[in-house]
Amino acid sequence: MSTAQAFCPDWASSPGETIADILRERRIKVETFADLIGQSVEQVQRLLSGESPITLGVARQLQQTLGASVEFWMARDFRYRQIADPEEATNAWVQELPIRDMVKFGWIEKAPNGPEQLTACLKFFNVPSVAAWHRVYGTLERMYLFKKSASFESRQAAVAAWLRQGEIQAEGIECSPWEARGFENRLERLRLLTRESRPEIFWPELQKTCADVGIAATIVPTPNGCPASGATRFLTDKKALLLLSFRYLVEDQFWFSFFHEAGHLLLHSHKETFIEGIETSDTRAENEANEFAANVLIPPQHRMELLNLNQRRFELARFARRMGISTGIVVGQLQHYKRIPNAHFNTLKRRYHWS
Numbered sequence: 641m642s643t644a645q646a647f648c649p650d651w652a653s654s655p656g657e658t659i660a661d662i663l664r665e666r667r668i669k670v671e672t673f674a675d676l677i678g679q680s681v682e683q684v685q686r687l688l689s690g691e692s693p694i695t696l697g698v699a700r701q702l703q704q705t706l707g708a709s710v711e712f713w714m715a716r717d718f719r720y721r722q723i724a725d726p727e728e729a730t731n732a733w734v735q736e737l738p739i740r741d742m743v744k745f746g747w748i749e750k751a752p753n754g755p756e757q758l759t760a761c762l763k764f765f766n767v768p769s770v771a772a773w774h775r776v777y778g779t780l781e782r783m784y785l786f787k788k789s790a791s792f793e794s795r796q797a798a799v800a801a802w803l804r805q806g807e808i809q810a811e812g813i814e815c816s817p818w819e820a821r822g823f824e825n826r827l828e829r830l831r832l833l834t835r836e837s838r839p840e841i842f843w844p845e846l847q848k849t850c851a852d853v854g855i856a857a858t859i860v861p862t863p864n865g866c867p868a869s870g871a872t873r874f875l876t877d878k879k880a881l882l883l884l885s886f887r888y889l890v891e892d893q894f895w896f897s898f899f900h901e902a903g904h905l906l907l908h909s910h911k912e913t914f915i916e917g918i919e920t921s922d923t924r925a926e927n928e929a930n931e932f933a934a935n936v937l938i939p940p941q942h943r944m945e946l947l948n949l950n951q952r953r954f955e956l957a958r959f960a961r962r963m964g965i966s967t968g969i970v971v972g973q974l975q976h977y978k979r980i981p982n983a984h985f986n987t988l989k990r991r992y993h994w995s
Contacts, residue, residue: 654690655716662706677701693717711796719774733770734758736797741863747805765804773800798865799915803873806883810856810875813847817878818854820906826853827902827936834895834937834966837990846898850882855905857882859994868917870897874910887917891990892972896933903932934976937969946970947979956988966990 663673674684678701686692694702694717699710721729734757743750748764751757767773777800826849836842843859850857856875862868862885871883882901888894897916904914908925916926938946942963949955949970956974960967968989974980 654720655694655713656688656690658716659702659706660688673705676705690720693721715796730758730770733773733797734761736795737761738795738798738801738863738865742801745805745861745863747801747808765800795865798863799868799918802860802862802866802868802885803871803883803913803915805860806858806871806881807875809858809860810879810881810883813851813856813858815851815854815856815879818874818880820853822853823850823855823902824906827899830898830902831936832964834891834969835964837891837966839992839994854878855880855882857884859884859886861886868915869893870901870916871914872901872904873913877910880905880910885917886994889992889994890972891966891968891992894992895937895969896972899933899936900929902936903929907932934973937965938963938973946973947977949974949979951980951984953985953988956985 662668663670668676670684670688671681674681677684677698679687679698683692687694687698694713696710696714699713699717702708702713703710718729718732721732739748739757739761742748742761742764748760751760762768762770762773765773765776767776777796830846830849833842833846847857856879858881860883866885867887869885869887872881874880882898882905884894884897884901888897900916901914904925907928908914912925914925914929916929946959949959951974956970957967960970963970971980971985971988975982975984
């Protein structure tokens with residue numbers, strides 16, 4: 641069980657009370673705690689009383705000394721202040737959004753700070769209030785709350801904006817009803833697309849093949865604060881979203897991400913949202929999706945042959961031709977299994993250019 645799960649906090653109380661409870665339980669003196677997080681005793685007292693908000697810097701120190709993720713502490717403080725001072729909490733929510741990139745990408749129109757900007761953001765998310773936003777994106781909040789680490793500079797609001805834009809784009813994609821068996825039967829056709837080097841050729845075919853079985857496949861650039869490379873969720877019982885980003889433009893990473901997300905759609909709960917690039921406690925589902933992607937790209941019966949390949953360009957290319965995939969994917973898999981160093985044969989990988 642993660643530390644965050646053990647806290648079971650009362651959102652109406654200040655996060656300082658949660659911190660004080662942990663200090664009492666662990667018998668840590670206030671003076672010692674102040675030294676651990678690089679704050680004065682007076683600053684810690686203000687934090688414990690709820691007078692001082694938890695900043696990003698303080699949240700990082702709390703993660704290192706008490707456990708739970710940075711996002712847990714930020715969300716803990718935000719929820720408390722939303723109750724104590726709704727206006728302050730609303731302003732904090734807007735500030736957490738990647739407004740600059742949302743305008744740059746054309747997701748929202750540029751608006752002056754204040755009510756107009758808040759209205760534009762709520763309209764984008766199709767919610768009437770910040771409180772409603774938290775209800776809609778509760779699953780994402782829990783994912784962040786129980787995140788195992790903060791290895792990326794990741795913000796929940798930025799990930800939510802990326803997901804929402806994916807939903808908006810998916811609304812414009814007409815799909816047949818979801819058909820798991822049909823999707824499985826089309827995986828080989830999709831796998832053969834890896835040999836095509838031009839996205840303008842393979843992407844429309846990939847989108848159409850997915851749409852025929854109830855999947856709206858789309859690509860959305862990630863705003864600042866969103867480390868995701870892919871995501872899946874069911875928008876309805878009959879329509880799924882398979883969302884990719886521009887984070888990985890090298891072919892082996894792109895196609896592995898695609899088939900990883902395909903694995904989530906076929907293997908896992910339709911009630912969950914899966915996001916690749918954000919570490920969560922559900923390592924089982926991620927490992928299963930990784931294995932699924934690896935097996936689609938290079939079937940298991942050829943795994944030993946792959947691992948024992950003669951490491952010459954000609955042999956790699958010949959194996960790729962027999963498998964019906966690109967040579968770059970073979971290189972990527974050999975690097976993954978540590979059969980060749982990550983710096984070797986990268987010139988055999990194609991880098992995509994999207995218009």
